[in-house]
Amino acid sequence: MTTRPSRTGREVRLATVPSGLPEPTDLTITEVPLPEPAPGEILVRNHQFLVFGGLRTLLGGDAKDTPVPTLRPGDTLFGPALGEVAEAPAGSAVRPGTLVSHPLGWREYAVVPEADCVVVDPAHPDPVAGLASGSTAYGALTRLARVREGDVVLVTGAAGGVGSLAGQIARLLGAARVIGTTGSPAKAGRLVEELGYDAVVTAGSWRGAAAGEEPGAFGARLAEAAPDGIDVLLDNVGGPQLTAAVAAARRGARFALVGALSGQFAADGSGAAAPSEIDAFQVIVKGMTVRGYTGVDHPEMEAEWAGRLAGWLRSGRIRVPLTRVPGMDGAPRALREMIDGRHFGTVVVELPKSSP
Template sequence: MTTALPRTTREVRLAAVPEGLPAPEHLTVVTTRLPEPGPGQLLVRNRHFLVFPGLRTLIGADAEDLPLPALHPGDPLFGPAVGEVLAAPADSALRPGDRVLHMLGWREYALVAAADCTALDGTLPDPVAHLSPGSAAYGALTRLAEVRAGDTVLVTGAAGAVGSLAGQIARLLGAGRVIGSTGSPEKAERLLSELGYDAVVLRGSGSFADELAHAAPEGIDVLVDTVAGEQLAAALGAARQGARFALVGALSGQMAPGRSGGSAPVTIDAFRLLLKGVSVRGYSGADHPDVAAEWTARFGDWLRAGQISYPHTRIAGLDHAPRALREMIEGRHFGAVVVEL
């Protein structure tokens, strides 16, 4: 007996472009007709999707020259999702019941080109771990900063989706001292007690540069920066000779109420860059296509060995997804934010 395929799906769409930070009222949950799968398409029932900071930029006025398409009113949101195949072409290697990773989250059911799906093969013990953005942290630490045994590593935004993994990865790669930054005393405690950070610089408790100097009196060798702004400038002041800075985010500008999400200006001391021989490089996964598979394999091994955790918060239900985006922007959660359908 053939199971009838769903005729409709619910999805989250952009209702209006916000003047400042997006709020739930700028998004809407709608029911829409679900077409029959076309040639080369899979019908996937989504189970979980990631709420990621890049959406703030994609729905802002500065969403130009980005690797992902800008969002306009009426467009459905999108992002990494894991789901179960309900229907597949006869010539596809994927079959109904297979679990896949794709980019059409923010909806209950998705029609996805088979070529745009990655089959989940059990490399990670929990399919939701495939939504981890740890590949960026791993790539930054192995391809740009190349952390070495005994290095002192600073991770800004250490309680975020990328930062909460970056410190753990740095330690596993041989870092001798790992320092994080966050704006919440509760998150600072969790970084120390759960993720093994040696010290945490609490943003807003005083001069960030002074607090960093106290946490890293001998300076830092590596920076994994998800924030930019004053934290990047302070890290440069703490840089040791030959320090390597890897930039993987710019949350200070991206999440600023007075900006539109597409810029993060910062003033840095160019003379100190020269004096200390500091390298500053931005990380893009597209420049390192070999990283994703390497990261997934190592992540799976580390998870099974109990050497790493995947900090994340699960928000239940598509109706709560608009609120989940706002809460992620406000930094209410520890680690990644995942919507569970």
């Protein structure tokens, strides 16, 4: 039976509401007493947790109607995590030593309702890959955009946690051509060489244009990459990239919006708004659909995605690029580095699996 290696654990808390983009100093690592699980709860020692862009908005103080609660000073950050059960209540189907996923990352130890823990299949080829935001990409592409054989698919923000999987998923669903966008020529090369994108359009920033670039230059590059237009958009960015995608859309195009990084990662503001200019006339005459995707609207998606991911990993048909940040001390910095675009793919913080 797993025993408690210490009487305290560390967690990352919001110290102050950021003024603009969050800095590592806006977060603090606090040592707290090891939590005691109540009946129906499980104590988990976390091994890895996800660093994801939506935290910028949850930290900003102005977000409303979000699927998960916003954070206030003193609150512990949260997000998908993978860990080992340290203590379980009598009669529980989950035993100490079992590997589980749950939503309370950003801490060494988490007390989690048993209903919120998902036991990881011991035969899973790569449990850490399950932390990636692939269910968002898969759900949007299957439930909203409904990718069909022969589609031309555009994925904005293709080098992030969602985008690095979205292009591969689109191909597995039958897309004939997959195009991505990113702000980095080096990342563009990796998207083509490692993840199978057919073409990548570079944008100078999350706002969709390089400094000093003529208006419409990004749209011109997109038109060159997709001369016959696009059938599907999986949009992580919004802003001018969404504007250009409307202009490039074919008749009957299906747009699934899953992120708004043009506003969330903007240096000004709180990350809670992402204004975009859309030509409504084009939407009408092209018979387009434009819909937003959130996982809470599709609760069945996590289990379906987990099965598809495991199968595709076993067959070698999908890759999950991971950036691994060692130790709790690196977590505050990892969030800012991800926002600044310094990492490729999914970013996870890895904690020691044994006591210091």
